[in-house]
Amino acid sequence: MSSPATHAADELQTSRPTIVDLRSDTVTKPTPEMRIAMAEAEVGDDVYGEDPTINRLEQRAAEIFGREAAIFVPTGTMGNQIAIKLHTKPGQEIICEERGHIFNWEMAMLAWFSGCTVRPIYSEDGILTWEMVRKQISARIYYRQQTGLVELENTHNMAGGTVYPQKIADDICDRAHEAGLPVHLDGARIFNAAVALGKPVAEITRKFDSVMFCLSKGLGAPVGSLLVGNKTFIEQARSVRKALGGGMRQAGILAAAGLIALEKMPARLHEDHANAKFLAKGLAGLPGIDIDPARVQTNIVIFDVSGTGMSASEFTHKLAEKNLLAGTADTQRVRFVTHMDVNREACERALEAVKQVVND
Numbered sequence: 001m002s003s004p005a006t007h008a009a010d011e012l013q014t015s016r017p018t019i020v021d022l023r024s025d026t027v028t029k030p031t032p033e034m035r036i037a038m039a040e041a042e043v044g045d046d047v048y049g050e051d052p053t054i055n056r057l058e059q060r061a062a063e064i065f066g067r068e069a070a071i072f073v074p075t076g077t078m079g080n081q082i083a084i085k086l087h088t089k090p091g092q093e094i095i096c097e098e099r100g101h102i103f104n105w106e107m108a109m110l111a112w113f114s115g116c117t118v119r120p121i122y123s124e125d126g127i128l129t130w131e132m133v134r135k136q137i138s139a140r141i142y143y144r145q146q147t148g149l150v151e152l153e154n155t156h157n158m159a160g161g162t163v164y165p166q167k168i169a170d171d172i173c174d175r176a177h178e179a180g181l182p183v184h185l186d187g188a189r190i191f192n193a194a195v196a197l198g199k200p201v202a203e204i205t206r207k208f209d210s211v212m213f214c215l216s217k218g219l220g221a222p223v224g225s226l227l228v229g230n231k232t233f234i235e236q237a238r239s240v241r242k243a244l245g246g247g248m249r250q251a252g253i254l255a256a257a258g259l260i261a262l263e264k265m266p267a268r269l270h271e272d273h274a275n276a277k278f279l280a281k282g283l284a285g286l287p288g289i290d291i292d293p294a295r296v297q298t299n300i301v302i303f304d305v306s307g308t309g310m311s312a313s314e315f316t317h318k319l320a321e322k323n324l325l326a327g328t329a330d331t332q333r334v335r336f337v338t339h340m341d342v343n344r345e346a347c348e349r350a351l352e353a354v355k356q357v358v359n360d
């Protein structure tokens with residue numbers, strides 16, 4: 001029998017308006033299966049390499065990506081920053097797309113922790129080509145700061161979840177290697193890219209020197225990312241992770257949810273992509289909103305609201321009043337991200353909320 005306190009909580013729950021949260025795919029809650037696995041997880045001290053569940057997750061990640069080794073890290077940011085630290089020397093430049101996550105959202109850690117600067121390249125759809133990269137590699141002259149790393153993001157978050165055509169990514173990797181440069185992939189949403197391309201993650205990432213991917217985004221785990229690469233690189237990554245305070249001890253509790261995310265959740269990502277397309281098509285017909293639904297490839301929908309006379313943040317405040325949570329990509333553009341906790345019906349309600357805001 002439930003206690004009066006549970007009753008009160010239930011009532012509060014039912015009287016609360018249902019909120020549709022499209023701010024990010026990071027907002028998902030662990031599934032019941034994940035919670036059970038977490039409760040039952042076998043654990044040990046991972047700093048001593050003794051957490052069997054983390055060891056299993058790292059092994060599976062390495063297998064799935066066709067690599068020698070993998071390391072579990074608390075966040076995508078830490079995974080990227082470990083890779084940057086290992087690939088570069090202080091005083092070097094990193095070539096990446098101008099809206100890249102490592103450049104804009106990682107607290108300038110590439111400068112702070114690794115002593116590097118960024119040589120950004122703007123590309124409307126976020127996709128770089130070798131021609132663009134080549135022009136930005138510094139000449140090998142002793143009095144010029146040197147390029148240390150090329151970094152790509154797939155899918156590209158702030159360009160709207162865009163996907164690297166395989167040939168373009170392969171070409172950048174091959175040519176960068178010929179030029180003596182390593183290439184790191186921020187593959188926070190690489191499983192979304194794999195679904196969009198209809199190819200396994202191992203195939204689309206095989207030419208990169210290192211790959212970071214997140215369990216805590218579309219795959220629905222509460223916490224965690226992995227960095228994959230060769231054995232020596234991952235051994236060195238363990239020391240850098242420890243230096244950053246990422247030695248997490250009995251974190252097998254998290255890895256247990258991560259294993260379910262890794263094994264089972266990629267199979268449902270196509271639903272998020274279909275919902276994103278559905279949202280994009282619905283938005284395209286609304287006054288003051290500018291979006292080309294044909295450009296929505298995965299689970300991120302970015303649209304320009306300047307035609308409504310509102311800034312992106314004013315627009316998202318209005319949406320919040322209608323119980324729809326959204327993010328901004330810049331001052332003019334709003335970002336919706338679909339995920340496993342928003343179904344088609346929730347997307348229909350989201351469109352209804354947007355309609356009301358533009359019609360008000």
Ligand code: TLP
Pocket residue numbers: 023024025026074075076077078080101102105153155157186188189214216225
């Ligand atoms: N992205 C978050 C925000 O930080 C913008 C989001 O809501 O999309 N790489 C990419 C491409 C990302 O999108 C993110 C998170 C990360 C790295 C960092 O992952 P975490 O949040 O685990 O540090």
